[in-house]
Amino acid sequence: MTDELKTFICVFCHYRSQKKNFGCPHCGRPFGYGEERTMKAIQLAHAAVFTLIGGMLILLGVKILINELRLPYEIAPWWVFAVIFGFGGLLAMGGLSSFFGNSWLLRLLFLLFARNNLAEKPKGKPEEN
Numbered sequence: 001m002t003d004e005l006k007t008f009i010c011v012f013c014h015y016r017s018q019k020k021n022f023g024c025p026h027c028g029r030p031f032g033y034g035e036e037r038t039m040k041a042i043q044l045a046h047a048a049v050f051t052l053i054g055g056m057l058i059l060l061g062v063k064i065l066i067n068e069l070r071l072p073y074e075i076a077p078w079w080v081f082a083v084i085f086g087f088g089g090l091l092a093m094g095g096l097s098s099f100f101g102n103s104w105l106l107r108l109l110f111l112l113f114a115r116n117n118l119a120e121k122p123k124g125k126p127e128e129n
Ligand SMILES: [Zn+2]
Pocket: 010, 011, 012, 013, 014, 015, 024, 025, 026, 027, 028, 029
């Protein structure tokens, strides 16, 4: 294993280090710190997936909207479109900005993920900085 040649980065604060660590040594967040290649792959994969899902949601919303405009009765209340376009737009924007290295959506998901997993704390005392 050539662990010392690897670079680890944090998606939260963009901290870089050669040291392997659970959690970011700089900002202390438990998730989002990992091998650069892995994190880049995650970033790219989620960018592609979110852009795709976001685009599909917007397309779906447009389709329903066109149908609704053609029909004499409402097939969906207005908030359905607000949710579809809002969520689709959020995912598409988050996915697209991830292609340019700004992974705020991934950060958001990591935060939600970290919240659900706070019970699983790593061994050893947490470092306060
Ligand atoms: Zn960090």
